[in-house]
Amino acid sequence: xxxxxxxxxxxxxxxxxxxxxxxxxxxxxxxxxxxxxxxxxxxxxxxxxxxxxxxxxxxxxxxxxxxxxxxxxxxxxxxxxxxxxxxxxxxxxxxxxxxxxxxxxxxxxxxxxxxxxxxxxxxxxxxxxxxxxxxxxxxxxxxxxxxxxxxxxxxxxxxxxxxxxxxxxxxxxxxxxxxxxxxxxxxxxxxxxxxxxxxxxxxxxxxxxxxxxx
Amino acid sequence: xxxxxxxxxxxxxxxxxxxxxxxxxxxxxxxxxxxxxxxxxxxxxxxxxxxxxxxxxxxxxxxxxxxxxxxxxxxxxxxxxxxxxxxxxxxxxxxxxxxxxxxxxxxxxxxxxxxxxxxxxxxxxxxxxxxxxxxxxxxxxxxxxxxxxxxxxxxxxxxxxxxxxxxxxxxxxxxxxxxxxxxxxxxxxxxxxxxxxxxxxxxxxxxxxxxxxxxxxxxxxxxxxxxxxxxxxxxxxxxxxxxxxxxxxxxxxxxxxxxxxxxxxxxxxxxxxxxxxxxxxxxxxxxxxxxxxxxxxxxxxxxxxxxxxxxxxxxxxxxxxxxxxxxxxxxxxxxxxxxxxxxxxxxxxxxxxxxxxxxxxxxxxxxxxxxxxxxxxxxxxxxxxxxxxxxxxxxxxxxxxxxxxxxxxxxxxxxxxxxxxxxxxxxxxxxxxxxxxxxxxxxxxxxxxxxxxxxxxxxxxxxxxxxxxxxxxxxxxxxxxxxxxxxxxxxxxxxxxxxxxxxxxxxxxxxxxxxxxxxxxxxxxxxxxxxxxxxxxxxxxxxxxxxxxxxxxxxxxxxxxxxxxxxxxxxxxxxxxxxxxxxxxxxxxxxxxxxxxxxxxxxxxxxxxxxxxxxxxxxxxxxxxxxxxxxxxxxxxxxxxxxxxxxxxxxxxxxxxxxxxxxxxxxxxxxxxxxxxxxxxxxxxxxxxxxxxxxxxxxxxxxxxxxxxxxxxxxxxxxxxxxxxxx
Numbered sequence: 009x010x011x012x013x014x015x016x017x018x019x020x021x022x023x024x025x026x027x028x029x030x031x032x033x034x035x036x037x038x039x040x041x042x043x044x045x046x047x048x049x050x051x052x053x054x055x056x057x058x059x060x061x062x063x064x065x066x067x068x069x070x071x072x073x074x075x076x077x078x079x080x081x082x083x084x085x086x087x088x089x090x091x092x093x094x095x096x097x098x099x100x101x102x103x104x105x106x107x108x109x110x111x112x113x114x115x116x117x118x119x120x121x122x123x124x125x126x127x128x129x130x131x132x133x134x135x136x137x138x139x140x141x142x143x144x145x146x147x148x149x150x151x152x153x154x155x156x157x158x159x160x161x162x163x164x165x166x167x168x169x170x171x172x173x174x175x176x177x178x179x180x181x182x183x184x185x186x187x188x189x190x191x192x193x194x195x196x197x198x199x200x201x202x203x204x205x206x207x208x209x210x211x212x213x214x215x216x217x218x219x220x221x222x
Numbered sequence: 223x224x225x226x227x228x229x230x231x232x233x234x235x236x237x238x239x240x241x242x243x244x245x246x247x248x249x250x251x252x253x254x255x256x257x258x259x260x261x262x263x264x265x266x267x268x269x270x271x272x273x274x275x276x277x278x279x280x281x282x283x284x285x286x287x288x289x290x291x292x293x294x295x296x297x298x299x300x301x302x303x304x305x306x307x308x309x310x311x312x313x314x315x316x317x318x319x320x321x322x323x324x325x326x327x328x329x330x331x332x333x334x335x336x337x338x339x340x341x342x343x344x345x346x347x348x349x350x351x352x353x354x355x356x357x358x359x360x361x362x363x364x365x366x367x368x369x370x371x372x373x374x375x376x377x378x379x380x381x382x383x384x385x386x387x388x389x390x391x392x393x394x395x396x397x398x399x400x401x402x403x404x405x406x407x408x409x410x411x412x413x414x415x416x417x418x419x420x421x422x423x424x425x426x427x428x429x430x431x432x433x434x435x436x437x438x439x440x441x442x443x444x445x446x447x448x449x450x451x452x453x454x455x456x457x458x459x460x461x462x463x464x465x466x467x468x469x470x471x472x473x474x475x476x477x478x479x480x481x482x483x484x485x486x487x488x489x490x491x492x493x494x495x496x497x498x499x500x501x502x503x504x505x506x507x508x509x510x511x512x513x514x515x516x517x518x519x520x521x522x523x524x525x526x527x528x529x530x531x532x533x534x535x536x537x538x539x540x541x542x543x544x545x546x547x548x549x550x551x552x553x554x555x556x557x558x559x560x561x562x563x564x565x566x567x568x569x570x571x572x573x574x575x576x577x578x579x580x581x582x583x584x585x586x587x588x589x590x591x592x593x594x595x596x597x598x599x600x601x602x603x604x605x606x607x608x609x610x611x612x613x614x615x616x617x618x619x620x621x622x623x624x625x626x627x628x629x630x631x632x633x634x635x636x637x638x639x640x641x642x643x644x645x646x647x648x649x650x651x652x653x654x655x656x657x658x659x660x661x662x663x664x665x666x667x668x669x670x671x672x673x674x675x676x677x678x679x680x681x682x683x684x685x686x687x688x689x690x691x692x693x694x695x696x697x698x699x700x701x702x703x704x705x706x707x708x709x710x711x712x713x714x715x716x717x718x719x720x721x722x723x724x725x726x727x728x729x730x731x732x733x734x735x736x737x738x739x740x741x742x743x744x745x746x747x748x749x750x751x752x753x754x755x756x757x758x759x760x761x762x763x764x765x766x767x768x769x770x771x772x773x774x775x776x777x778x779x780x781x782x783x784x785x786x787x788x789x790x791x792x793x794x795x796x797x798x799x800x801x802x803x804x805x806x807x808x809x810x811x812x813x814x815x816x817x818x819x820x821x822x823x824x825x826x827x828x829x830x831x832x833x834x835x836x837x838x839x840x841x842x843x844x845x846x847x848x849x850x851x852x853x854x855x856x857x858x859x860x861x862x863x864x865x866x867x868x869x870x871x872x873x874x875x876x877x878x879x880x881x882x883x884x885x886x887x888x889x890x891x892x893x894x895x896x897x898x899x900x901x902x903x904x905x906x907x908x909x910x911x912x913x914x915x916x917x918x919x920x921x922x923x924x925x926x927x928x929x930x931x932x933x934x935x936x937x938x939x940x941x942x943x944x945x946x947x948x949x
Binding site: 032036037040080081084085088089090091092093096098100101106107108109110111115121122125126127128129130131132133134138140141144145147148151152 | 252253256258289290291292319320321323324327329332337338339341680686688714717719849850910911
């Protein structure tokens with residue numbers, strides 16, 4: 009049943025991967041060093057055609073044309089500092105009762121990474137549940153599902169199951185709240201747009217997961 | 223393959239999008255993740271740490287680290303002073319390290335105070351700082367326009383590398399002095415040659431103990447064990463304080479003295495002791511200089527009636543206090559820092575010292591006039607002492623009064639001050655006259671602040687650099703009170719991109735020398751643990767009975783000798799005696815004897831004295847911003863006596879505006895009889911994201927002493943006169 013569903017959505021893998029890569033790049037902060045590349049990203053995002061299925065994605069796309077310096081200052085207030093972060097990009101900030109990083113919530117994510125033999129490059133300096141890492145991890149799982157798609161269906165399915173589980177147990181548990189914080193606190197169209205895209209995309213993924221489960 | 227895309231084209235198609243992730247060949251190119259090695263389980267380890275805060279207790283800590291994550295801290299039971307416990311503040315350390323609010327990366331603000339920050343790399347930060355330093359040096363011919371303001375945020379010995387950083391670039395301006403305790407330091411320096419207290423664990427040998435203007439139940443919790451143990455063994459505990467503190471509630475006798483009149487009480491007691499022949503003439507003859515003159519002064523000028531009127535304490539209470547104190551052998555006095563934050567604070571401490579001397583209590587176990595000690599601080603200061611580069615312009619460093627920082631920075635001429643380097647300090651919340659300090663920041667060309675949390679000082683900076691917590695870099699600590707020496711081991715990797723102050727200095731030096739070879743002498747590399755070793759010398763090893771500093775990896779060590787101050791009777795004054803008459807004091811513009819100096823009195827416009835003591839859950843601007851502290855308490859208040867409140871029509875929790883000609887604060891009333899009628903109390907603190915700062919109303923009024931030992935006079939924080947009105 010599941011295999012059928014995945015096979016029939018093979019094109020989706022590519023689309024999802026593109027979105028995850030761009031979101032990962034956005035949250036890792038690389039964007040601000042390579043703003044010229046943003047036009048390419050915008051084209052890629054548009055080509056996924058998610059705007060035709062996801063309302064928030066469509067709304068978001070309209071806002072993200074111009075990552076200007078005001079957007080960067082806003083981005084730093086939201087995710088980087090030096091002040092109290094308005095929308096911290098860490099799972100534990102939403103799921104730990106006191107919003108602390110490196111607690112059980114972070115270590116659970118670490119443990120999840122280790123089930124496929126991965127660790128954070130900056131383990132114990134960068135919290136494992138940093139959003140850019142969680143997105144990278146999702147991308148990795150998807151990439152592997154894609155890799156083994158033709159040669160090893162079981163293996164491919166294993167990765168897509170992990171993808172679904174991570175979504176269900178981690179990213180999907182907090183991303184909406186995180187994006188809501190951005191939408192409340194942000195002063196730039198760009199960051200609001202990216203929040204809409206992120207929220208729209210991940211919520212769509214969660215919805216698909218439920219369909220698969222049915 | 224027919225319907226979708228091939229793997230190859232899939233990779234090709236996403237390569238541009240995945241710039242960060244990247245994809246190469248058939249593999250997934252990682253960005254922030256990597257394949258794990260088998261060896262990455264680090265297990266559980268316990269490390270030696272020390273609390274380096276500006277506090278009597280300097281706790282020995284054991285920290286538990288599981289797989290590289292700090293999971294628990296506890297007191298180290300091997301330290302017999304801190305006895306296996308830390309304080310409420312210390313227990314929040316795991317929260318500080320992993321607070322989501324930490325400053326994570328070097329950042330640059332586009333316009334000071336704008337809140338528009340961009341993240342920069344360490345290399346970029348060093349470049350910008352180096353360029354600014356070199357530009358100033360070129361323009362002014364020296365680095366004197368660069369001013370350092372560093373003080374008590376971290377007393378770990380390696381943190382003196384901050385002073386070293388500035389020395390290594392040339393002659394600079396330095397915030398000089400100390401806000402907290404200098405008047406008392408000078409008093410004891412005039413009287414005995416330096417500050418030197420008995421081992422506080424020796425309290426248990428006292429028969430009588432006066433806690434004079436000190437609140438250890440809040441500010442030195444470990445000392446309270448020894449105070450209470452003394453009490454259990456029959457020692458009478460007397461607490462003298464204008465505020466009925468938590469310590470006062472533990473005493474056998476509490477005396478609510480009028481603020482700043484402590485000298486009058488000591489002199490009144492001295493007169494009684496003199497009149498009743500309760501003094502120790504043998505001790506005075508052998509050890510003291512000027513006691514005859516002092517006795518003459520007492521007889522001519524001091525009466526117990528006068529002391530009673532000055533202090534607000536009944537005559538019979540002063541008499542019985544004097545009688546009991548003189549009769550008990552040994553009798554001890556702990557002189558707090560609070561009582562010397564007045565325009566006559568130093569002179570008052572000298573009067574108390576004289577009281578201890580005339581009763582022969584100095585130099586004895588269970589006796590003494592305890593203030594502080596620096597006997598255990600004989601390190602090499604390897605990180606601090608850096609040579610100046612060749613051809614440094616200017617003739618030595620320039621002192622800027624730390625206690626009037628804003629005004630002196632603004633007034634500095636030839637050359638003016640153009641750049642600030644702030645570390646281990648938060649002048650925008652802790653200095654008096656906040657508005658002037660802000661003006662000074664505004665007038666700068668360039669401000670660098672090194673800190674862990676965003677605060678009003680960071681807000682006024684151009685560059686902020688994230689610093690390590692005590693668990694993230696090695697160091698070594700001693701106390702200015704107890705006699706323990708404790709290693710601070712690096713227990714975890716620094717979070718985010720934090721660096722220690724010494725690493726920052728190394729990075730800056732490297733960059734400066736790249737841009738202009740020879741412009742900075744600070745070593746450009748080195749192992750911080752080795753740097754800890756370089757702080758030790760034969761003298762300090764011998765003092766603590768160590769052959770090698772690495773023995774401290776097993777646990778803290780206590781000094782082997784010198785635990786009873788002045789036991790050998792060799793005072794470090796010019797005469798070698800206890801100088802009740804001090805020519806040295808005269809040289810610094812004071813009266814040679816502890817003659818009473820009038821306290822500052824309130825006027826009609828500002829009839830209420832505001833005392834701004836330490837609060838139990840913070841040290842200055844540290845700790846109150848940590849979540850556990852916020853859960854217990856997160857809002858300032860003003861303590862007002864019920865009758866005063868009634869007079870002003872104020873009820874519990876009413877918003878009260880406290881103001882004077884300098885500024886105002888608005889905060890809720892807490893009505894309590896623990897304060898006197900003519901006093902309000904507002905505890906000094908920095909509350910995250912709240913516009914509260916008692917220093918908006920505090921003027922930079924100097925205390926009487928401090929210049930000799932610390933370079934500058936202290937601050938009369940508690941001579942702040944205000945008015946209040948219900949909002």
